[in-house]
């Protein structure tokens with residue numbers, strides 16, 4: 046059986062679309078989980094785009110073993126040199142370079158005639174090849190490129206040493222049959238195609254990224270690119286978990302094998318959602334909260350009699366436990382740790398005893414502890430630089446004034462400030478600003494309720510702009526103002542971390 050290589054670009058194509066900056070620690074946490082999931086290639090970033098991205102790619106290249114680490118470049122000498130430098134510590138490195146090949150991109154964006162694009166493509170592959178043996182070439186906007194020109198350029202870059210050729214549907218314009226025809230045309234007409242792997246990279250503008258990817262695989266592609274939860278530019282990238290499970294469910298008809306540990310899918314999805322601040326819709330295929338829930342009475346009855354009646358995937362295959370163990374004050378450290386790992390807390394820095402102590406406090410208050418409660422337990426952990434919330438009180442004075450008093454512990458010192466605001470959350474944030482004294486702009490704030498039972502938990506997300514970075518903070522608490530304060534302090538902590 047031939048192998049299908051899974052190329053994850055959550056940290057590159059996914060991150061660049063978020064408008065937010067994930068810190069190195071967050072990117073490492075995602076990378077470690079991607080290795081557990083079994084992806085073959087991790088595209089860690091675009092090193093020449095910023096010093097921060099360079100550092101992230103370099104750190105991932107140094108720390109992460111068990112997957113090829115890849116960096117993106119344009120067909121520009123400096124990009125390739127910088128990328129090679131960042132990838133130097135990697136166990137196995139790949140440079141992903143390329144150029145646009147569609148008439149509109151060549152004429153309007155690059156302002157280059159086709160023959161010049163061809164020369165630049167070949168030169169880029171040759172330059173990358175001086176540094177690494179594994180070079181992937183992308184023909185940007187391939188799905189809107191002229192087929193003859195694509196065949197010509199692919200033949201030349203493969204001759205120059207490209208080991209993988211990526212045929213992206215950059216703008217999400219393709220249809221399954223059109224895209225399959227294109228991949229088949231390349232397979233049948235590029236003379237030296239047997240020396241390279243065909244890769245596909247789709248976007249979901251017409252809701253067909255997964256369908257197009259599967260069509261491309263059927264037509265002969267042996268590498269698929271995408272992101273976890275489908276995060277990415279505009280309507281997103283291909284959801285890798287969808288492609289993986291579509292192939293798994295119909296594995297006989299594809300005749301290819303995957304090196305994926307499907308049981309890590311749910312944990313990977315939750316981790317990416319938690320770190321990126323992008324919620325997964327409840328109806329999302331494979332990873333949505335309702336993906337394995339049966340609401341209709343007829344369906345429930347059927348599934349109880351025989352699972353196959355209404356269920357095509359056993360939830361356990363993707364890491365959703367069938368028999369949820371209900372945690373309570375009687376649960377031990379091991380059960381807590383196990384559940385936390387399932388929820389994506391795979392790289393816990395804090396001591397388990399401290400977490401367990403908070404867990405017991407909450408379990409005493411609530412009785413049964415649900416997953417959302419565990420996120421709250423973990424939400425108590427404020428990252429990095431030693432800011433934590435000691436006390437918080439708010440008061441409303443009519444429709445548009447409120448006051449807040451906040452005590453924070455900053456580097457071991459307790460500091461209290463009070464502030465007035467248009468509403469209680471505004472007042473809390475102003476009081477925190479007065480203590481922390483960092484120039485940030487609040488770009489977005491949202492609050493939703495999670496958890497079951499009467500002690501609803503508030504889950505707050507804030508986005509702040511600090512220097513040129515957009516940073517996400519999250520906080521969860523049974524008190525909505527405390528949840529908001531935690532989210533804000535969490536984001537400020539990350540901002541401090543960036544400044545160091």
Ligand SMILES: [Zn+2]
Nearest residue numbers: 058215246248
């Ligand atoms: Zn893309």
